[in-house]
Amino acid sequence: MAADWLLVETFGGVRQEPTVLAVGNNPKNMVSVRSVLGRRPFLPDVLGTTARVVVGREPVEARTTTGRRRVIAYPLLAHSGDPVHGVQVWVGPLGEEPPPRPSAGAWHINLARHVSSRSDDLLRLYGTRADRWRNEHDLAELFA
Numbered sequence: 001m002a003a004d005w006l007l008v009e010t011f012g013g014v015r016q017e018p019t020v021l022a023v024g025n026n027p028k029n030m031v032s033v034r035s036v037l038g039r040r041p042f043l044p045d046v047l048g049t050t051a052r053v054v055v056g057r058e059p060v061e062a063r064t065t066t067g068r069r070r071v072i073a074y075p076l077l078a079h080s081g082d083p084v085h086g087v088q089v090w091v092g093p094l095g096e097e098p099p100p101r102p103s104a105g106a107w108h109i110n111l112a113r114h115v116s117s118r119s120d121d122l123l124r125l126y127g128t129r130a131d132r133w134r135n136e137h138d139l140a141e142l143f144a
Contacts, residue, residue: 003092003096003098004024004026004090004099005023005024005090005098005099005101005102006022006036006046006088006089007020007086007088007102008021008033008086008087008088008089009030010050010053010054010083010084010085010087014055017032017034017047018033018047018050018086019031019032020032020033020036022104023036024099024102025102033046041064041066042065042066042069042091044065045064045069045091046089046091049062050089052073053073053074053075053087054075054084057075058075059075060072064091068093069091069093069094070091070092070093070094071089072090072091073087073088073089073090074087074088074101076088076105076121077119078107078108078117078118078119078122079108079117079119079135079136082106082108085108086104088101088102088104103125104121104125105120105121105124105125106119107119109139114138114139115136115137115138115139116136116137116139116142117136118135118136118137119135120135
């Protein structure tokens with residue numbers, strides 16, 4: 001893997017293998033993590049770290065099982081009560097600093113409650129003024 005961040009979706013939770021939405025700033029069409037990483041020895045470490053982030057909802061940094069690389073992963077949450085929608089993952093040598101993470105945000109539609117929630121990062125990407133940020137919106141506002 002190049003030293004780019006992977007953006008993976010985690011809609012299936014820990015039961016389904018996540019798919020890649022982007023490598024760095026290059027969009028991908030929901031391809032499997034395996035097809036992006038190939039047979040690299042740290043593939044299980046990336047999948048395991050991603051699963052830890054989905055369950056714990058917090059960033060994780062860990063060494064790979066070979067001990068020669070580290071994996072850093074950050075969750076993408078739409079709102080405090082929503083599930084983890086995605087994870088940004090980077091793998092690199094122990095002494096190397098990762099590049100800046102590409103901008104990414106998350107949103108979630110809850111049909112049972114008739115609300116849409118958006119992350120602060122997504123609102124920032126949309127160019128919404130900070131004094132107008134609302135993380136949760138009535139579902140009808142999506143179509144306004």
